[in-house]
Amino acid sequence: MNIVACIKQVPDTSEVKIDRETNTLIREGVPSIINPFDLNAIEEGLLLKERFGGSVTVISMGPPQVESALREALSLGVDRVVLLCDRAFAGSDTLATSCTLAAAIREIGFDLILCGKQAIDGDTAQVGPEIAEWLDVPHLTYISAVEEVSDRSITVSRLLEGGYERVRASLPALLTVVKELNEPRLPGYRASLRAKTEPVTTWGAAGLNLDPANIGMKGSPTKVTRSFVPELGRQGQFLAGSPEEQAAALIAALRSARIVHGSAKES
Amino acid sequence: MKLYSDRCAGCEACVNACPYNAVTMQGGLPVFSDACNLCGACVEACPSEAIERPGNGGPAVEASPHRGIWIFGETKDGQPTRVVLELLAVGRRLAEKTGQDLGVVLAGDRLGTMPQNLIAFGADRVFLVEHPDLAVFRDEPYTAVLAAAIKQYRPSILLFGATTTGRSLAPRLAARLRTGLTADCTALDIDPESGNLLQTRPAFGGNIMATIMCPVNRPQMATMRPGVQKPATRDGGRTGEVIRLETGPSLLLARTEVLGFINRNEEMVNLEEASVIVSGGRGLGCAENFSLVRELAALLGGVVGASRAAVEEGWLPYAHQVGQTGKTVSPRLYIACGISGAVQHLAGMQGSDIIVAINRNPDAPIFKVASYGMVGDVVQILKSLIEQL
Ligand SMILES: Cc1cc2nc3c(=O)[nH]c(=O)nc-3n(C[C@H](O)[C@H](O)[C@H](O)COP(=O)(O)OP(=O)(O)OC[C@H]3O[C@@H](n4cnc5c(N)ncnc54)[C@H](O)[C@@H]3O)c2cc1C
Ligand SMILES: Nc1ncnc2c1ncn2[C@@H]1O[C@H](COP(=O)(O)O)[C@@H](O)[C@H]1O
Numbered sequence: 255m256n257i258v259a260c261i262k263q264v265p266d267t268s269e270v271k272i273d274r275e276t277n278t279l280i281r282e283g284v285p286s287i288i289n290p291f292d293l294n295a296i297e298e299g300l301l302l303k304e305r306f307g308g309s310v311t312v313i314s315m316g317p318p319q320v321e322s323a324l325r326e327a328l329s330l331g332v333d334r335v336v337l338l339c340d341r342a343f344a345g346s347d348t349l350a351t352s353c354t355l356a357a358a359i360r361e362i363g364f365d366l367i368l369c370g371k372q373a374i375d376g377d378t379a380q381v382g383p384e385i386a387e388w389l390d391v392p393h394l395t396y397i398s399a400v401e402e403v404s405d406r407s408i409t410v411s412r413l414l415e416g417g418y419e420r421v422r423a424s425l426p427a428l429l430t431v432v433k434e435l436n437e438p439r440l441p442g443y444r445a446s447l448r449a450k451t452e453p454v455t456t457w458g459a460a461g462l463n464l465d466p467a468n469i470g471m472k473g474s475p476t477k478v479t480r481s482f483v484p485e486l487g488r489q490g491q492f493l494a495g496s497p498e499e500q501a502a503a504l505i506a507a508l509r510s511a512r513i514v515h516g517s518a519k520e521s
Numbered sequence: 522m523k524l525y526s527d528r529c530a531g532c533e534a535c536v537n538a539c540p541y542n543a544v545t546m547q548g549g550l551p552v553f554s555d556a557c558n559l560c561g562a563c564v565e566a567c568p569s570e571a572i573e574r575p576g577n578g579g580p581a582v583e584a585s586p587h588r589g590i591w592i593f594g595e596t597k598d599g600q601p602t603r604v605v606l607e608l609l610a611v612g613r614r615l616a617e618k619t620g621q622d623l624g625v626v627l628a629g630d631r632l633g634t635m636p637q638n639l640i641a642f643g644a645d646r647v648f649l650v651e652h653p654d655l656a657v658f659r660d661e662p663y664t665a666v667l668a669a670a671i672k673q674y675r676p677s678i679l680l681f682g683a684t685t686t687g688r689s690l691a692p693r694l695a696a697r698l699r700t701g702l703t704a705d706c707t708a709l710d711i712d713p714e715s716g717n718l719l720q721t722r723p724a725f726g727g728n729i730m731a732t733i734m735c736p737v738n739r740p741q742m743a744t745m746r747p748g749v750q751k752p753a754t755r756d757g758g759r760t761g762e763v764i765r766l767e768t769g770p771s772l773l774l775a776r777t778e779v780l781g782f783i784n785r786n787e788e789m790v791n792l793e794e795a796s797v798i799v800s801g802g803r804g805l806g807c808a809e810n811f812s813l814v815r816e817l818a819a820l821l822g823g824v825v826g827a828s829r830a831a832v833e834e835g836w837l838p839y840a841h842q843v844g845q846t847g848k849t850v851s852p853r854l855y856i857a858c859g860i861s862g863a864v865q866h867l868a869g870m871q872g873s874d875i876i877v878a879i880n881r882n883p884d885a886p887i888f889k890v891a892s893y894g895m896v897g898d899v900v901q902i903l904k905s906l907i908e909q910l
Contacts, residue, residue: 265725268768299881335661347701348702349693349695349696349699349701349702352696362834374726375725376704377704377705377723377724377726377845378704379688379692379704379707380688380691380692380695380702381692382690382692383660383690383692383693383696384692384696385694385695386693387664387692387693387696387697388696391776392660392661392775392776392777393660393689393691393693394660394777395685395688396685396689409780411783412685413685414685414686414783415684415685416785417782417783417784417785417843418782418783418785419779419782419783420779420780420781420782420783421777421778421779421780422564422777422778422780423776423777423778424776424777427776439665444872449567466583466898474701475700475701475737476700476701476703476733476734476735477733477735477736478731478732478733479719479732479733479734480731480732480733481724481729481730481731481732482729482730483729483730490876490888490889490890490891490892490893490894491892491893491894492883492888492893492894492895492896493893493894493895496897497897497898497902497904497905498899498909500895500897500902500905501895501902501905501906501908501909502905502909504893504895505909505910506875507893508875511853511854511875513821513853513854513875514821515794516908
């Protein structure tokens, strides 16, 4: 089974800076990690390869420094990594990103594509299903377990609001995965050595069969018009006194807001 | 300028708006003279959106414009989901602002009186597709059915709830329609200048908010986070139109098959619909102290929530987590017990009507959003509250 896992290098969300001129995020200078859900995608790819043979290719679109994320993927034991890097990809929204990734995945060839549920920088969760549409394969989101795999189909559980849905999809297909799916492994010794020296295949726009109108800023229908720091604050009051006094004051307030009913308890 | 004469009401607003005196009325319709410099003042002034600026170097203006605000009518157990009612309230406001109709596109099987019900909750038109193959949601046939309806009726805006269904279907559909999609919005409005949809959403774990537009492509698509807006109220006297849409084998093709559903509702508390939530954080100190939170919640007729720290300690399952990566809630009363108020937690509960914060540190950020602050030991305060209720 030939598997392609899509990973995104994301800034650690606790450290954020914004370029006030362009209203876009400054990605330089913030520590970068592999999007946590994408580690689950890599892990599942490796588990499936161990059971059914085949290969795991990890692919990422981004600036040159994404190479470090791809080397980390190599240290986990994947067969091959591909970096999609080109100025022409800059400013891509999810539609342009998915179009670009889909072109490269078509080039690589696949039976199964694995994506994270969402990337923690944007939290959009759109790139996976959009890739599936560009490639005209079925997709299933929020996968928490892979139950059965045959030559032609895959049976999985999806984690939804009120429970788990069991679904079968014909292959080739695309899955987006949640944390519950597996426990990502740590880097292996030999793989880590290899990761240091292995070449990282890099593809630009030219080698891929892409319409320039569909990629980068031009291929991105959405525009960020404003970024701002959320405002907090409401006119609140501190309740005074001992715990008992504060409790009494709160209950009185909730009573007048008609959230607590009935009269005060005798004490 | 381009005139859609079928929409023009002959009101002459454009004549009065034109700074160049380039518009005159002839036979009840405006005519644009050579003095027109395409400034667009008439476009803004026209109450019936009958005038458009000709293609100004950007992508070609479509022959017939997109109009109408549509909501995807997600259903569960034969009912519209709660977020559909929230979207109807938001959609109604957008419809009034832009003078457009509010439509719901509803797919499923044997939906009975649901179309009428959606009209009572604010829809002007319900686009209905019924077929046994649509009884259970699947991405492919739903994408095809919606894409066909959109090609035929050309809505300008299309909104989904940011549920697992909405967030699976909307991106596939957006890619098929080659249009933009904004995920998990917390506010939707209309830009007074361009008339475009302003889609505001948190990014970077709630640290910043971004407002996004889709200026050229149509429809403008967004998913909206459940629980942020108040649901529409029912008015049985409202009237509207139900339009049945055709379906066929090519639209119903699917390469996935749903085998079953394992209900975990008991474990997955319904925080979104609770009117009282008592939440606990790391400040409770241990799992045992959570029983006080449960007891207070029970006395107030509410349910129990938790911060991520409390979930990570293993004191409560993930289903109880409130915040950026948990649930977004907007109860009438939210009591935060031993929760510091990190921005990611606030992102999930700021919309609550009354917020009570219990924390021993008077500088804890949670107090910035609190209606009532209680400084002291959380265990003592909880015991006092339970005793006095
Ligand atoms: C990408 C990302 C997503 C996240 N998503 C979420 C999310 O969805 N939900 C969420 O909640 N968090 C989320 N977090 C984590 C968040 O940043 C905080 O770490 C978390 O909310 C802290 O939980 P807490 O307030 O319970 O714990 P703490 O921050 O440890 O706060 C404990 C509080 O209890 C008080 N306290 C201690 N002892 C007592 C006592 N005896 N009596 C009274 N008060 C006491 C302390 O003063 C302190 O204010 C996310 C973080 C990231 C980076
Ligand atoms: N630039 C990218 N390169 C590779 N994969 C990506 C990229 N962006 C998103 N993905 C994949 O799509 C998933 C969802 O991302 P998003 O839609 O940005 O939330 C991620 O978990 C990745 O698997």
